[in-house]
Amino acid sequence: MAREILRERSKVESLFDLKIADIARDGQLVQLARDEAQKIIEHDPTCQKVEYQLLWEHLKELRKTNINWSSIS
Secondary structure, three states, rough: OHHHHHHHHHHHHOOOOOOOHHHHHHHHHHHHHHHHHHHHHHHHOOOOOOHHHHHHHHHHHHHHOOOOOHHHO
């Protein structure tokens, strides 16, 4: 069980290795990610379901970081 948890955690953490997308090259991938994110929000609008716990925790931590989005071009 511990191995499975670690495997899932590493999958979630790798999702947050954020990169800036090239919309011409990555447009379909960006749309797929957006669609999947929308499904998760619809399925768990209060961010309470256990199956998304790692995702929500990581997003909360990410919000605490100071990312200067204006410096991205």
